[in-house]
Amino acid sequence: MVNIGWRTRRIGQTVFTLWVVLTLTFALVRLLPGNPMGAMVQQLIQQGVNPARARHLVELRLSVDPNKPIPYAYLDYMGNMLQGNLGISMYYSEPVVDIIARSLPWTLFVLSWSLFISFFMGVIIGALMAYWEGSKLDVGLTSWAILMGSTPYYVLALLLLIFFAYRWGIFPTSGRQPTGVAPGFSWAYISGILRHAALPVLSMLVASGVASLGMRGNSIRVLGENYLRVARLRGLSDITISTQYVARNAVLPMYTAFLISLGEMFGGSVVLEQVFSYRGLGWYMLSATYQRDYPLMMGMFTILTVAVVLALLIADLTYSFVDPRAGGQTNETY
Template identity: 65%
Template sequence: MDWRVRRIGQALFTVWGVITISFVLVRTMPGNPMSAMVVRYEEQGISPAQARHLVELRLNINPQEPIPIAYLNYMASTLQGDLGQSLYYDRPVAEILATALPWTLFVLSWAMFISFFVGIALGALMAYWEGGRLDVGLTGYATVMGSIPFYVLAILLLVVFGYRYGVFPTGGRQPTGIEPGFNWPYIRGVIHHAALPVISLLVVSGAASLSMRGNSIRVLGEDYLRVARLRGLPDSTIAVQYVARNAILPMYTGLMISIGSMFGGSIILEEVFAYRGVGYYMMSAVDQRDYPLMMGAFTIITIAVVIALLFADLTYSKIDPRAGGEGREGF
């Protein structure tokens, strides 16, 4: 079987597992949400039959149905994009998350790609001047800042630049009083609101520069570089086509894997800055015991991570032919 088919199959299996876990948690965990929601509705004076009907509408699970039938109906509804109705916001979960997901991707993509490309440049410089002041200084900075949780820095930045000096907004994701659209005042306001969350992730992301430094130093000692110098190739050609290209390759998969950690970190980050992305709504769902929204956000985050890793796996062989073809069959 072709390795690409196996990878796609593994991704689909993971998505199926996540949806199944969501069903099991809703149906069977202690103090299960279904019973809690029925009791909540009954406390509001709603009859037990009507309460069960409302729970069915909210969770896409009929409490009266046998578990296998309820599971099949839940799976069918979820695959059709029906994630239920939010208890707190009284809106479809799919609608809430569809509105929030682009904002989360906007912040995470800027932070991820800026840190990645800046890390590549700094790592290459650190390797070129190994042992020099630049190398020692940047290595120390990356080590120290990489050990600081990003949410600690986020709170400090919010207090200093948000509340104390008022340089950046203290919450929200877009400017008020400006018509949303493709116009500079609105775009500038969106960037202004996203600046602190992005900076919080950038300042503490030193792993890329350290990885690039290590990869570059390893590549600099390879025999084929000595052969390239003996052939009289220019330093620029050696640096770009030999050193940089081979040093970047191991970092590509790491870039995609970092999407998972960033999505997980967005829950706290968006709560700190009141930035209404997927993480913000997931935290809100936990606080309000909004089970449909909680499970929907969990499912969306997991699917996004699975897609990113699958994309990395399927495209890695395009930038490194050694990783493709028959060599993948043994994996």
């Protein structure tokens, strides 16, 4: 019952957070001085649209009626958000939901590969660093992890683009899928997608440095446990002990950080996709900023916020299943 009550409160906090985000978005549209609604109306008027027609178009595209009192307009706005109506893009003249549905899978494709590869590398390298603490291997890998962790992802992206795309021509310079190839489950199309995603994925691997250092710290604490002495007495190899015993137990505290980093990578995709002209969620969000496309900007912001909040919720709700010891500690605490 304690766990159920805690999970219920955590879900309630998440719902409250999402409500605050949507409310702030409404305030940005309707309440702030120099609000986007007025700017959009003036933009349409400058394009030769009748003022009454311009206000009507803005109402449709933002899902906010400027003629209604604020409480009624707020209820209409929240109802539209709950129904998935995020308005209509001013620049692309199509529903924001359609643009998100078209771009989100590409961003998730890059981020999922980046996240899992970075996490896997961090776990393995961190375990090896801790097991041979103080050795030349530890010093070398620690230096590499610090270098990777302190390098901005966009700097690595530019270096990869210059050398591997423009200078050596190994990977494409832009785009997300091969040109002249019909979409489908053919090797030409699949390999083309992988080649276009390779450099963005490699750019995100700077996260493996931070993961390695975190794993190293967790592993050093695990190394003093009695079951490791038993493993050594059984004659198991150092590689087996470091990867199967140390890594399996030290990785559990990193589970929450693993999901939190998903939200950080979503933010990083805004600049990264612009560097590689990779038309994902981040590319459209930055494009919306340049074009002053307020409905698209706010829709993207809402989706990114929901992704981060839900990632944190999943981390909290599932951690006790990943590490049963956490569940036991929760019961004792409450």
